[in-house]
Every structure is written in C-alpha cells, then in structure tokens.
Amino acid sequence: MPQKRAVKFLGLSKWVGAFHATPARLEKILPLPLNSFNVFSQNTEPKDTSKFYTDLIRQCIQSKSISDLRTIQTHMIKSGFSHLSLGNKLIDAFLKCGSIEEARNLFDELPQRHIVTWNSMISSYISQRRSEEAVKLYNRMVLERAFPDEFTFSSIFKAFSQLDLVYEGRRAHGQAVVFGLEVSNAFVGSSLVDMYAKFGKFRDARMVLDRVAEKDVVLVTALIVGFAQHGRNVEALEVFKEMIDEGIEANGYTFASILSSCANLKDLLMGMLIHGLVIRSGFEFAVAAQTSLLTMYSKCGLVDDSLKVFKQIIEPNQVTWTSLITGLSQNGREEIALSKFRRMLRSSISPNAFTFSSVLRACSSLAMLEQGKQIHAMVAKYGLSGDTFTGAALIDFYGKCGITEMARLAFDRLSKLDVVSLNTMIYSYAQNGYGNEALKLFNPSLGCLVSSEREGIDQDLKLSNDASQRNHHNFSSHSDSQKTLLRKR
DNA sequence: CTAGGGTTAG
Numbered sequence: 001m002p003q004k005r006a007v008k009f010l011g012l013s014k015w016v017g018a019f020h021a022t023p024a025r026l027e028k029i030l031p032l033p034l035n036s037f038n039v040f041s042q043n044t045e046p047k048d049t050s051k052f053y054t055d056l057i058r059q060c061i062q063s064k065s066i067s068d069l070r071t072i073q074t075h076m077i078k079s080g081f082s083h084l085s086l087g088n089k090l091i092d093a094f095l096k097c098g099s100i101e102e103a104r105n106l107f108d109e110l111p112q113r114h115i116v117t118w119n120s121m122i123s124s125y126i127s128q129r130r131s132e133e134a135v136k137l138y139n140r141m142v143l144e145r146a147f148p149d150e151f152t153f154s155s156i157f158k159a160f161s162q163l164d165l166v167y168e169g170r171r172a173h174g175q176a177v178v179f180g181l182e183v184s185n186a187f188v189g190s191s192l193v194d195m196y197a198k199f200g201k202f203r204d205a206r207m208v209l210d211r212v213a214e215k216d217v218v219l220v221t222a223l224i225v226g227f228a229q230h231g232r233n234v235e236a237l238e239v240f241k242e243m244i245d246e247g248i249e250a251n252g253y254t255f256a257s258i259l260s261s262c263a264n265l266k267d268l269l270m271g272m273l274i275h276g277l278v279i280r281s282g283f284e285f286a287v288a289a290q291t292s293l294l295t296m297y298s299k300c301g302l303v304d305d306s307l308k309v310f311k312q313i314i315e316p317n318q319v320t321w322t323s324l325i326t327g328l329s330q331n332g333r334e335e336i337a338l339s340k341f342r343r344m345l346r347s348s349i350s351p352n353a354f355t356f357s358s359v360l361r362a363c364s365s366l367a368m369l370e371q372g373k374q375i376h377a378m379v380a381k382y383g384l385s386g387d388t389f390t391g392a393a394l395i396d397f398y399g400k401c402g403i404t405e406m407a408r409l410a411f412d413r414l415s416k417l418d419v420v421s422l423n424t425m426i427y428s429y430a431q432n433g434y435g436n437e438a439l440k441l442f443n444p445s446l447g448c449l450v451s452s453e454r455e456g457i458d459q460d461l462k463l464s465n466d467a468s469q470r471n472h473h474n475f476s477s478h479s480d481s482q483k484t485l486l487r488k489r
Numbered sequence: 490c491t492a493g494g495g496t497t498a499g
Contacts, residue, residue: 085490092490119491154492190493197494221494228495256495288496295497322497357498389498396499420499 053086057093064097073106081111088117095124104133118146123155131159135168148179154187157195169195183211190219197226202235217248225257233261237270250277252286259292268300287313291320298327318349326358334362338371351378353387360393364400372397376410386415392424399428404437 053072060068073090081087087110094103107113107121118141125134138156141148148156153176160169173192176182183189189212196205205223212219220243227236240258243250250258255278262271275293283289290313297306306327313320321344328337341359344351351359356379363372376394384390391414398407407428414421422441429438 089490095491114490116491121491123491149491151492158493185492187493192493194494216493218494223494225494251494253495260496286495291496293496317496319495319497324497326497352497354497361499387498392499418499424499 050083050086053083054089057086057089061093061096066094066097066099066102069093069097070102077109084110084112085114088114091117092120095120100124100128113146115146115149119149119151119155122152126155126159126162129162131162134159135163135165138172142175148175150181150184150188153181154191157191161195161198166199169199183208183213186212186214186216186219190222193219194222194226197223198229200230202226215246215248217243217251217254220248221254221257224254228257228261231264233265236261249281252283252289255283255286256288256292259289259296263292263296263299266300268302271296271300285314287315287317287320291323294320295323295327298331301331303327303331303333316349318352318355321349322352322355322358325355329358329362329365334366337362351382353384353390356384357389357393360390360397364393364397367401369401372401385410385413388414388416388418388421392421395421395424395428399424399431402432404428404432404434
C-alpha cells in the first residue's frame with residue numbers, strides 16, 4: 001500500500017504539526033496553492049517559497065529519503081515547472097541519494113537545465129562507470145547550446161578514456177581549446193593529462209601538462225600514473241624526481257604509483273629511499289601507498305619486510321590483502337598465503353579476480369587439490385569463471401593436479417581467450433599425455449576453436465599461429481609445451 | 490548546487 005505510506009518531513013513541524021504528510025496532505029499544507037505558482041516567472045518567484053523547498057530538499061538529502069523527493073517532484077510537475085532552479089536542486093538531490101535514474105527522468109522533463117545540472121549528471125554517470133551516457137549528454141549539451149565549462153571538462157575526459165575513444169577524446173580536447181578552457185585550471189589539465197596518459201599518448205599528455213600554469217600534485221601524478229601503468233617505470237621515476245625538484249610535494253596517490261614502479265624495476269634502493277620519503281611526508285598510513293610498499297618489498301624478495309609493512313596497516317582492504325597473498329605465493333610461502341586468504345575472508349573482505357588467480361597459483365604449486373577445488377567453487381560463486389587470469393590459473397591448477405577434464409572445463413568457461421590461457425591449456429594437455437587434444441588447440445584451423453562467436457579471440461589466435469608458423473622449421477624456438485607435443489607425435 | 494590523480498594477477 002504505497003499510497004498510504006507515511007512521508008515524514010522532519011523540519012516541517014510548523015506546517016504539519018506532529019502528523020505525517022502523505023502527498024495528498026502535503027498539497028493542502030503547501031505555503032501557496034499549486035496553481036498560483038504559474039503566475040510567478042522564474043525571476044520573480046517569492047524568496048520564501050523557494051527557500052521552503054530548498055530546505056525541504058536539503059532534509060531529504062540528509063535522510064536519503066527518495067520517496068519524499070518524489071512527492072516534491074510530483075508537485076513541481078503539476079505546477080508546470082514554475083521553479084526551474086528547484087528542478088535542478090531536485091536532480092542534485094536524487095543524485096546524492098543515489099537514484100541516478102530518477103534524476104535522469106526529471107532531467108529529461110525539465111524545460112530548461114542549468115549548467116550545474118548538466119555537470120552533475122555527467123559526473124554521476126562517469127563515477128557509476130556509465131560513460132556512454134555521459135558522452136551522449138556531453139554531445140547533446142553542445143548541440144543544445146548549453147556550453148560546457150571547466151567543471152564539465154574536468155570530468156568528461158575520463159569518459160573517453162573509460163570507453164577507449166581516442167578520437168572522440170581528442171575532439172573534446174579541441175572543443176575545450178575553442179572554449180578557452182583547455183588549461184584554465186589544474187582540474188581540466190589533470191583530467192586531460194590522465195586521458196592522454198591512459199591512451200599511452202605521452203607526448204600529448206606532456207604537452208598539456210607543460211601548458212598548465214599552476215602545476216600541482218594531481219596534475220603531475222596523472223602523468224606518473226600513466227607511465228607506471230604502461231610499464232614505463234623509468235620515465236615514471238623521472239617525472240617523480242622532476243616533481244620533487246619543482247617543489248611539488250607528493251601525496252599518497254603519488255607514492256602508491258611510484259612505489260609500484262620501484263617494485264616492477266625491483267629497485268630496492270630507490271624503494272627504500274621513497275619509503276623514507278613516505279614516512280617523512282606523513283603518508284605512512286595512506287593505505288594505497290602502504291600496499292605498494294608491501295608489494296615493493298615482496299617483489300624484491302624481502303617477504304619479511306612486506307609482512308612488517310602489512311602489520312602496520314590498520315585497515316587492509318581488498319587490494320592490500322591480495323597484494324600480501326600474491327607476495328607470499330610468489331615467494332614460495334604457499335601455505336601462509338592460503339592461511340592469509342582464509343583470514344581475509346574471515347575479516348569479511350571479499351576476494352576478486354586478482355586474489356583468486358594468486359591463491360590458485362599457490363594451490364597449483366603444491367598441487368593442493370582439495371583446497372583448489374574449494375576455491376574453484378568460490379570463483380564460480382563470484383561469477384569470475386570467465387576472467388582470463390583466474391581462468392588461466394584454474395587451468396594451470398587442474399593441469400598440475402592431473403585432472404585435464406576440469407582444466408578443459410575451466411578453459412571452455414573463459415569469456416575471452418588469449419595466448420597465455422591457450423598455452424596453459426595446451427600445456428595441461430601435454431603434461432598429462434593428451435597430445436592430440438593439445439595439437440587441436442595448437443592449430444585452430446583443425447576445428448577446435450573456429451565457428452565460435454569469439455571474434456577477438458580468433459584475432460589473437462591468428463597472431464600466435466602466424467608467429468608459430470614462421471618458426472615452424474626451427475625447433476629451438478618452440479616452447480616447452482610445443483616440444484613435448486612434437487616428441488609425442 | 491557541479492570538478493582532477495591510486496595500490497593487486499598469468
């Protein structure tokens with residue numbers, strides 16, 4: 001009986017007394033009759049009415065009361081949107097209450113939208129990883145002559161990098177230039193640098209960065225992160241040093257990224273130096289920096305130091321636990337890795353694809369069949385059977401345990417194939433004496449993988465197949481699994 | 490009333 005559900009407006013006691021307001025009751029106690037809203041234009045609307053609604057909306061946000069917002073919306077629509085600014089506030093309120101759909105519905109209904117409203121909608125879509133919607137709105141915005149401002153540009157570029165739309169992102173950059181907002185502030189600049197860096201377009205990223213007059217830590221960190229994420233660790237370190245030289249202080253984000261570069265370079269000395277810097281700059285308890293620190297030590301082979309870092313972490317998150325488990329598993333401490341995994345679950349932190357691929361690796365190294373099976377069940381429960389990394393770990397695990405059928409089952413569940421998972425499957429077959437099955441996979445033209453709807457995969461397979469054909473008469477260039485196959489033949 | 494950068498896997 002949703003109609004009868006009481007709607008409580010906490011601060012409304014002077015209007016409604018102590019009783020609860022239903023939409024029908026609310027209509028009776030509004031400060032002005034609904035019809036009379038129409039006589040006010042947007043500019044001359046009475047101050048107190050506007051304030052009345054504004055307060056109401058603020059209370060709804062505080063109590064996260066979406067149903068109350070709906071009530072207000074109903075009245076607004078009835079009054080023919082006489083209060084446009086309220087419409088915008090209402091959209092903002094829906095967004096803050098997490099109801100993006102209702103915000104969008106109202107957004108579409110409004111005869112006019114404020115630039116702030118456009119920006120709010122766009123950034124909400126992006127933070128919900130629904131960037132297609134954000135881009136659609138952005139394009140519509142330009143068409144409807146609601147000109148994007150620096151707030152728009154500070155968020156829209158992320159949509160293009162999320163969607164991997166290089167050309168469109170560049171075009172939006174051009175539009176920012178046209179509006180004179182390209183490097184109007186560090187917000188727009190860092191968003192642009194981030195986009196170009198994510199695309200691997202480091203020349204463009206650098207050019208934008210250099211044009212920003214007031215550089216700050218976020219701007220430079222965007223470039224550092226870009227280099228680090230593309231495995232260009234030396235360049236990441238160079239930019240980091242440059243930043244320090246320019247007197248810009250690093251923060252937790254910067255340290256998280258730069259320590260990850262040290263880890264990948266196995267540069268223990270630099271890592272320890274930066275560890276000192278982390279402590280001195282007061283980011284000792286920034287969890288991402290701590291996580292990277294932990295990884296740095298374990299990649300450099302100092303497991304005990306990484307355990308020490310972990311002990312310091314007050315609230316380890318999913319990534320932290322995973323890093324710890326990975327480090328242990330990679331350093332031959334499989335049992336401890338598994339016990340940490342159990343502890344992670346007990347502290348109600350859920351595992352992800354990264355975690356599973358690491359614990360499965362631990363199970364695989366020691367051929368712990370029962371444990372691995374249990375983890376396989378969890379993988380299925382978490383809906384991660386299709387993940388390429390986790391899948392490859394499963395294939396590897398069952399292969400090592402000699403259960404080829406299960407390995408194949410895991411293989412067939414992959415939502416996407418790549419060279420590694422294919423190699424792992426071939427290796428599992430080969431290891432267990434199924435030479436013919438392995439060959440079928442090795443040469444997809446024999447019919448094993450063709451005729452599936454997997455297009456990207458075929459591309460991948462074609463590449464690896466072409467490469468192997470080039471080496472066909474050259475035995476020494478074959479991988480171990482291929483050698484095994486050739487012997488079996 | 491609206492804005493930017495992060496750490497983990499084969």
